[in-house]
Amino acid sequence: MERFELNDTDKSLIEAALAVLKENFDDGIYTHTVGAAVLCGGGKIYRGVNCDGIHGSCAEYITMGIAISAGERDFKTIVAVHEKAPNGVIPPCGNCRQMLYEYCPEIKVIVNDENGKPIKVKAKDLLPFAREPIVC
Numbered sequence: 385m386e387r388f389e390l391n392d393t394d395k396s397l398i399e400a401a402l403a404v405l406k407e408n409f410d411d412g413i414y415t416h417t418v419g420a421a422v423l424c425g426g427g428k429i430y431r432g433v434n435c436d437g438i439h440g441s442c443a444e445y446i447t448m449g450i451a452i453s454a455g456e457r458d459f460k461t462i463v464a465v466h467e468k469a470p471n472g473v474i475p476p477c478g479n480c481r482q483m484l485y486e487y488c489p490e491i492k493v494i495v496n497d498e499n500g501k502p503i504k505v506k507a508k509d510l511l512p513f514a515r516e517p518i519v520c
């Protein structure tokens with residue numbers, strides 16, 4: 385698996401995700417406990433928090449939806465954060481890995497490596513043997 389070092393932009397992306405979480409944190413009825421931020425090709429950063437419910441939506445889903453709704457189609461880097469996670473960074477769940485694989489397999493995802501150091505890996509490397517999108 386190819387690994388990439390974080391740069392200053394990546395650190396800003398983590399800060400953006402932590403900021404949107406701080407602005408909207410709620411561990412009560414709405415349980416907004418995860419933030420995310422995605423860097424797009426033109427340099428814009430979009431942020432979002434998770435939404436709870438019977439099925440709920442992860443912060444990555446919400447954030448990608450916000451970026452797509454703004455017309456973005458080129459996604460460079462994404463990160464999800466939780467205030468108590470090491471470095472603030474949490475890895476995407478399996479469902480989000482599949483979504484990222486389908487939308488942008490080359491997007492870099494910030495995760496903590498085996499030693500707890502934040503790095504970037506490609507979404508396609510986070511989901512071996514992923515289900516390919518079915519085109520009818």
Ligand SMILES: [Zn+2]
Binds near residue numbers: 443479480
């Ligand atoms: Zn998820």
